[in-house]
Amino acid sequence: MLGTLIPAFSWHHLNQWTISLVPNVFLLVFAAGYLWAQRRIAWPRARTVCFLLGLAVTFLAVESVIGVFDHTYFSVHMVQHLLLIMVAGPLFALGAPLELLYQVLHERGRAVLDGRVVTALLHPLVAFGLYLVFIPIAHLTSFYNLMLLHEPLHDLEHVAFLVVGYLFFRVAFGREHGVQLHPGLRLVFVMAAVPVDTFTGLALVSETKNPFPAYRHLAPSGASRLSILNDIHLGGVIMWIGGDVLMLLACIPITVIWVRYETRRTRVLDQELDALGL
Numbered sequence: 001m002l003g004t005l006i007p008a009f010s011w012h013h014l015n016q017w018t019i020s021l022v023p024n025v026f027l028l029v030f031a032a033g034y035l036w037a038q039r040r041i042a043w044p045r046a047r048t049v050c051f052l053l054g055l056a057v058t059f060l061a062v063e064s065v066i067g068v069f070d071h072t073y074f075s076v077h078m079v080q081h082l083l084l085i086m087v088a089g090p091l092f093a094l095g096a097p098l099e100l101l102y103q104v105l106h107e108r109g110r111a112v113l114d115g116r117v118v119t120a121l122l123h124p125l126v127a128f129g130l131y132l133v134f135i136p137i138a139h140l141t142s143f144y145n146l147m148l149l150h151e152p153l154h155d156l157e158h159v160a161f162l163v164v165g166y167l168f169f170r171v172a173f174g175r176e177h178g179v180q181l182h183p184g185l186r187l188v189f190v191m192a193a194v195p196v197d198t199f200t201g202l203a204l205v206s207e208t209k210n211p212f213p214a215y216r217h218l219a220p221s222g223a224s225r226l227s228i229l230n231d232i233h234l235g236g237v238i239m240w241i242g243g244d245v246l247m248l249l250a251c252i253p254i255t256v257i258w259v260r261y262e263t264r265r266t267r268v269l270d271q272e273l274d275a276l277g278l
Helices: 011-015 021-038 045-063 065-069 074-095 097-104 107-113 116-121 124-140 142-149 151-173 183-191 194-205 225-275
Strands: none
Touching: 021 045, 021 097, 021 151, 045 065, 045 074, 045 151, 065 074, 074 097, 074 124, 074 151, 074 225, 097 107, 124 142, 124 151, 124 194, 142 151, 151 183, 151 225, 183 225, 194 225
């Protein structure tokens, strides 16, 4: 991949695609499996729509013009990352695929999902820890440069972003069985992760030289050191502002869930007080 110069981005590149067999096979398998499973039980249609939208966002992030230029521009790569972890991830969490799997499995399969290993992996602290650690490592260390140099590592990074995003937002939305946080704590859970995006974005904006040497070879033809550095700064702004905005948007449905929870709780308490004649 090194040494392959491509022209600088222009608007006529919007119709370019990078169609690959392996990711498409996985996307189709997940879509078919989910649709097959949801037909076996009474399953909310909204959850199916969310899951399919998550697959569509993943497809666009990886195989559209974003995937074409994700190795050329750091800013495009950052847009791709936000789409995977903060758009596709929440959509998958709203689709509740593990809850669907739990309902269609027999007793032995459910026992595996209820086992210690899976329960530990799905714990809120694990989800938060993964987000807290993975975001800075993926953008501020030499891992990012290695990913630029090795395509298989790049593909694994895409998968990691989807998994981390799904695990984080499944806790935030609380649509699947397992350890559940109070709706108010879910809001705190999400807001506590905002500084991670802010710190990562500001660290990139503060760079005084290109932290990823591979871009000297992967940047578009005619790119200067200054233009590469400016693009990294733009990527930092996207991570900082874009990441924070997406996190705040995720707080809207969580707040709605909290309000509904408190409304139901108040109604139950009122009924109990009425029964006691108080």
